[in-house]
Amino acid sequence: MNTNIKKLAFILGAAVLAAALTFTLLGCNKPSNPETSNNSGLSPEEQEIQKKTKQVAVESLGLKLEGAVDAGHKDNFSGLRTENITFTQRLDSRTYIAYDKRFSNTKETGIYKDADEMLLKRSHELLERLKIPSAEIATEKVVQEKTQVGQRESKTGKLKLDPIEPGKKWALTSRQIGGVPVFSSRATIGLVPNGDIGFLEVHWPEIPAKVIEEARRYRGLVEKGWHPPEQKGTRVESVTVGILHSPASATALDITPVIRVVYAPLDKHIGKKPVSYFNADGKPVTMPRVLLQPPREELKTERVTPKG
């Protein structure tokens, strides 16, 4: 019995040791630096993609990639990641997303306190470096968070409120091309106190000339009195011709001219305004796709009501 236990212990020990060795050698040996290990096994084309991604991150945006850098690409995204910074760009669009997680931790990092003009200037500079045409900037605005804390005494329900304090600033930029708004394009930029990027999302895909042409034709029709379809329980609040495209976080890039109709519920206290997008014939347009291959879901369509 004693011998059997020893044998079993020996066998188990050998198995655990072998598994641990294999896992350590293969599983934990993840590449940490694109210039050293991550490039091994990549085709010259793939290496070029990673090199360009790093160039955008470091040279165009000035991201400081400290410590180990994990890089890679999948589908239409190519990105890199350090302990604090994540950067990704789309390979099919002028789309860039950067985030420094220290930006969120305001207690340790603090907030950007420079004047709005300074933030806008920096936003301009970054957009220029990303080769975003300045002529396409429609509006720019700095918005600032406000923060507050309150305590409620559980016994009495009495509230104590701290004063409202300023929070993070965000520079918001919208887009137009020759007077035609591009509803889905935008740039959102927030900085950490020293002016480095805290968060950046620039989604500014190139728009084919024929889409712009078609949008202008739509605009002509609207100016001549195009009538939007009616929707029960609402009134038409606004009709605007523009361009719609797939969002920043997407694997698809569909672009289409649209007539956007914003409806207002007749019951004024019902919030959220219905918005529909039409073509010149007054038919709803096919909305730009988000994911080329959405995850498969087995959704139920009928909910069973409880008995009794």
Place this chain on the structure above:
Amino acid sequence: MRRTVFLFGVFLFAVAVGFFISLRAPETVNASAIVLSTGAINNYGGNGDLFQDIAEANDFRAWYIIAGNSVFTAWTDGNVWGSDFRDKGSPNDMDASGGSDKAQVYYYTGHGSCPSSQTTTSQVDFFITHGNFGTPDTTHIPTASVWGNSGGRLQFMLIDASCPTELPEITQLFPIFGGLHMVTGNSGDVNHDTQDSEDRGNEFGAQTAGTPFWFLPQLPVGDAWMNTGLIDVQDQVCAVAAAAGDTRDDAINRRENERVTSGWGNPSNNWMAWKWVCK
């Protein structure tokens, strides 16, 4: 000899196991996977129907699924009941077929209510559903909803319904935190309202879920909403994020840093820290 062969076999088997473990794709490994539900309503019976909300919820959910999380329910239109958001009554938010307190994250997109002005003191934080059961369709959140209590699991209530986190009523939200960590929504009024939008939910989903293999960053819920909650809204609409906490610092820390996958424990509702940004 037999013993040596046997041991060699065991060794090879263990090596093979170790090898396959090491090959697991990172996107399939998520130790902090969560369960979410969505409720999306386009069909209001021809009375102010919305157009983008079901697609918006589909997009939101897709990012969570891709990131390795699972879906509890994803009801649409009449299958979203007012009772799903109420703590009392029968059925209620613990209803096994779709109560909002059964998942860790609930994303609601549909109509809410809006006041005449943002200085109102009347009750304004309402969900408006169009359910085929579980009426009434209107639910006043501060007085009827409590999440995370009595076995409830909800940690993040994410509301895309115009005004149900109205700033003048924000301090009345303390009672909804029965274990709930955060709530997000918008504040506005009848002339400054959110618009039906697929993009808003898509970007919010992508930013809160994070997708490591596409290098899409995962932001804390508060920051994600501050920069996506103003997509497709009219001027002066505000994005609002509020977090409960055991202490002042805890509430602030959750407001600024908590992610849906942080795995932090449930807070009490003694303290609440909130922030907002207006277009």
